[in-house]
Amino acid sequence: MLGIALLALLGSTSVEGHKGCGGGEIMRRNPGGALVTRDDGTWQSEAALSESHLSCILHFQLTIGGDQSCMAYSYAPWADLKDKYPTIWETAGIVEGDQEAMDLFSKINATVNQKVPNVQPRGTSNGDWSGVNQTGLNSPETCWWTFGGCSTPAADLDIQPDITTLPIPESWGYGFDDGPNCSHNAFYDYLNEQNQKATMFFIGSNVADWPLQALRGIKDGHQICVHTWSHQYMTSFSNEVAFAELYYTRKIIKDILGVTPKCWRPPFGDVDNRVRVIAEGMNMTNIVWSDDSADWKAGAAANAITPAQVDANYQEVIDAQKNGSYSTHGPVVLTHELSTYHPLICWTSTYGQTTIQCRKPSNSCLKSRPPSNTFYLLLSQ
Numbered sequence: 001m002l003g004i005a006l007l008a009l010l011g012s013t014s015v016e017g018h019k020g021c022g023g024g025e026i027m028r029r030n031p032g033g034a035l036v037t038r039d040d041g042t043w044q045s046e047a048a049l050s051e052s053h054l055s056c057i058l059h060f061q062l063t064i065g066g067d068q069s070c071m072a073y074s075y076a077p078w079a080d081l082k083d084k085y086p087t088i089w090e091t092a093g094i095v096e097g098d099q100e101a102m103d104l105f106s107k108i109n110a111t112v113n114q115k116v117p118n119v120q121p122r123g124t125s126n127g128d129w130s131g132v133n134q135t136g137l138n139s140p141e142t143c144w145w146t147f148g149g150c151s152t153p154a155a156d157l158d159i160q161p162d163i164t165t166l167p168i169p170e171s172w173g174y175g176f177d178d179g180p181n182c183s184h185n186a187f188y189d190y191l192n193e194q195n196q197k198a199t200m201f202f203i204g205s206n207v208a209d210w211p212l213q214a215l216r217g218i219k220d221g222h223q224i225c226v227h228t229w230s231h232q233y234m235t236s237f238s239n240e241v242a243f244a245e246l247y248y249t250r251k252i253i254k255d256i257l258g259v260t261p262k263c264w265r266p267p268f269g270d271v272d273n274r275v276r277v278i279a280e281g282m283n284m285t286n287i288v289w290s291d292d293s294a295d296w297k298a299g300a301a302a303n304a305i306t307p308a309q310v311d312a313n314y315q316e317v318i319d320a321q322k323n324g325s326y327s328t329h330g331p332v333v334l335t336h337e338l339s340t341y342h343p344l345i346c347w348t349s350t351y352g353q354t355t356i357q358c359r360k361p362s363n364s365c366l367k368s369r370p371p372s373n374t375f376y377l378l379l380s381q
């Protein structure tokens with residue numbers, strides 16, 4: 001009954017689709033799940049939703065399922081703040097009159113100009129590098145991860161290297177990109193059932209769209225990292241825009257969830273020394289990955305791959321563990337919150353680590369894994 005009452009309160013005037021990863025990729029990543037929509041800016045002036053409402057709504061969404069779980073809603077704490085933020089799903093910039101942001105940017109900008117004056121923006125925000133001469137961009141002086149995988153800046157620059165693997169033997173860098181999202185409650189329930197904690201790389205615009213679902217991430221004990229405001233290629237941006245993409249995502253996580261992230265992941269892994277310095281100025285460590293599950297390719301119209309191929313990618317990591325490859329460290333595996341696949345069910349032993357949660361692989365991985373399916377469907381069976 002409560003669910004029905006809330007449904008009436010929440011209402012929906014959804015008119016626009018998300019365009020998170022590469023224009024609608026988030027929707028493509030969620031085949032069979034609910035359509036992701038949001039309203040047109042005329043959010044309802046509903047009073048702040050309390051903690052108890054939060055759990056009711058989550059339960060409601062889970063049990064009702066279908067498109068209703070993705071109805072737009074207004075959350076007063078965010079509605080009161082949103083004028084102080086860039087427009088969601090648009091390239092971020094420093095908001096007019098935001099003196100605190102301007103002061104911090106000015107300090108960071110000076111450091112960028114001092115440390116890496118010759119590293120310039122390149123390509124477009126959607127990753128078009130035609131005409132870009134890549135020669136030397138993989139050197140430690142520029143250290144562009146995108147091509148060649150440079151993760152260790154030149155020592156004399158005094159820039160933190162990326163995290164690409166975990167220093168803990170037999171561990172697993174367990175993280176999920178691109179949330180939060182209205183359709184992920186079943187997935188979070190699933191993690192709870194498996195007693196698994198993970199690192200969630202949240203997109204700022206998704207936190208704005210789905211603040212209650214973002215709250216669930218922190219309530220469930222997951223670690224929250226920044227995944228930029230509008231999910232575009234960071235090395236294409238000016239210092240100021242790159243700063244704003246990180247700054248406002250970190251800020252919305254602090255404003256809505258009450259925690260200040262110390263970690264971030266560049267969309268598409270697109271990072272170089274200039275962007276590293278900007279993130280470091282906000283005390284955020286860059287976490288990329290050593291292995292790609294390629295779950296993001298599953299279900300996409302272009303370059304789609306089959307579930308079996310995603311499984312094979314995971315199996316490769318598991319086989320490497322069996323062969324002793326992780327006797328001194330653990331892999332960081334790229335996986336997405338909105339992906340269709342989740343084969344990590346049997347990684348049970350927990351290690352703590354400051355910047356990313358880990359799971360110790362067992363030799364029986366994949367044996368008890370659920371069929372490849374949406375998390376939504378898994379939980380409603």
Ligand SMILES: [Zn+2]
Binds near residue numbers: 177178227231267268
């Ligand atoms: Zn992403």
